[in-house]
Amino acid sequence: MTTAPFEFFELHVLRATRISPGFARVTLGGAGLGRLASGGRDQRIKLFLPRPGQQEVAVPVGAGTEWWPAWQRMDADERAVMRTYTIREQRRAPDELDIDFALHGDTGPACSWALTARPGDPATVLGPVEEDNGGVDFRPPTDADSVLVCGDATALPAVAGILAALPPGMPARVWIDVEHAADRQELPTKADAEITWLCRDVPPGPGGPRGATVDGQPAGAKHPMLEAMRAAAVPGGAPYAWLAGEAGCVKALRRHLVNDRGVDRRRVTFTGYWRRGTSEDDLIRQAIAAAA
Numbered sequence: 001m002t003t004a005p006f007e008f009f010e011l012h013v014l015r016a017t018r019i020s021p022g023f024a025r026v027t028l029g030g031a032g033l034g035r036l037a038s039g040g041r042d043q044r045i046k047l048f049l050p051r052p053g054q055q056e057v058a059v060p061v062g063a064g065t066e067w068w069p070a071w072q073r074m075d076a077d078e079r080a081v082m083r084t085y086t087i088r089e090q091r092r093a094p095d096e097l098d099i100d101f102a103l104h105g106d107t108g109p110a111c112s113w114a115l116t117a118r119p120g121d122p123a124t125v126l127g128p129v130e131e132d133n134g135g136v137d138f139r140p141p142t143d144a145d146s147v148l149v150c151g152d153a154t155a156l157p158a159v160a161g162i163l164a165a166l167p168p169g170m171p172a173r174v175w176i177d178v179e180h181a182a183d184r185q186e187l188p189t190k191a192d193a194e195i196t197w198l199c200r201d202v203p204p205g206p207g208g209p210r211g212a213t214v215d216g217q218p219a220g221a222k223h224p225m226l227e228a229m230r231a232a233a234v235p236g237g238a239p240y241a242w243l244a245g246e247a248g249c250v251k252a253l254r255r256h257l258v259n260d261r262g263v264d265r266r267r268v269t270f271t272g273y274w275r276r277g278t279s280e281d282d283l284i285r286q287a288i289a290a291a292a
């Protein structure tokens with residue numbers, strides 16, 4: 001794993017706001033943040049947080065591009081908690097970074113941290129210093145004539161970035177699976193986007209911001225996005241699909257597009273953002289074991 005062109009940014013909380021029932025927005029600032037250069041769209045970062053009881057964020061700041069082996073060598077009880085998040089928005093003058101946390105109870109250290117974050121709390125980000133960097137996955141082929149975007153709450157920040165970056169008039173079919181109708185957000189775009197919010201706490205019916213529909217899925221519906229996509233007309237021509245969310249759901253969506261709809265597998269970007277019953281620490285351990 002290489003870091004270039006990524007660097008550590010030692011930041012602190014400026015504000016923490018509960019923006020809706022299912023989301024907390026944490027705004028970070030700090031010296032050097034001006035060097036961070038987000039590529040937009042689904043720009044991923046690594047977020048490092050102190051363990052409970054720690055004041056400092058223990059990361060191998062001096063290790064440069066060798067940070068990953070250096071981080072693995074650190075005592076697992078001492079090193080910071082590492083999680084993957086998306087830049088929801090980066091602003092200049094003053095330099096600020098927003099991260100939106102999809103709330104899922106108090107079992108995860110990152111989610112718990114976001115719920116209790118206070119101004120001044122430290123957090124370190126491993127982020128890009130060049131806009132064209134390997135932390136952006138949304139890369140439609142140049143001949144794409146439409147896009148399909150599917151994401152759950154964890155992917156909403158990325159979906160917002162993707163919609164903001166789409167060219168004017170690009171046909172886009174978008175499904176977003178959130179817990180609450182009140183979690184819907186304005187998603188400005190110049191694309192010709194049809195956005196469907198799958199809100200688990202409302203019955204089916206029209207409504208929602210910017211003409212989006214609120215399709216309501218029965219609570220506990222296994223894969224609302226899959227059910228919605230199965231029922232929808234998928235554009236022909238040369239679509240490009242971007243799928244992100246719970247790992248099992250994302251795999252099922254990809255299988256449906258490739259096997260049932262005949263979409264070229266090379267035109268589908270799919271990323272498991274989390275896995276049910278598995279923490280990100282466990283996922284990292286499994287990846288390290290598999291690589292060995």
Ligand SMILES: Cc1cc2nc3c(=O)[nH]c(=O)nc-3n(C[C@H](O)[C@H](O)[C@H](O)COP(=O)(O)OP(=O)(O)OC[C@H]3O[C@@H](n4cnc5c(N)ncnc54)[C@H](O)[C@@H]3O)c2cc1C
Nearest residue numbers: 085086101102104108109110111154273275277278279280
């Ligand atoms: C590229 C990328 C970008 C991401 N961007 C964002 C983002 O911008 N915002 C965001 O909120 N998340 C984002 N995620 C997902 C986030 O990294 C995971 O949800 C992460 O597991 C949260 O860490 P945690 O410490 O709260 O929980 P963990 O300690 O990792 O997990 C604890 C338990 O909670 C479960 N869990 C984790 N996430 C969820 C969830 N959303 N719903 C229900 N149960 C869950 C796990 O399965 C586990 O059982 C992104 C992931 C990736 C790979």
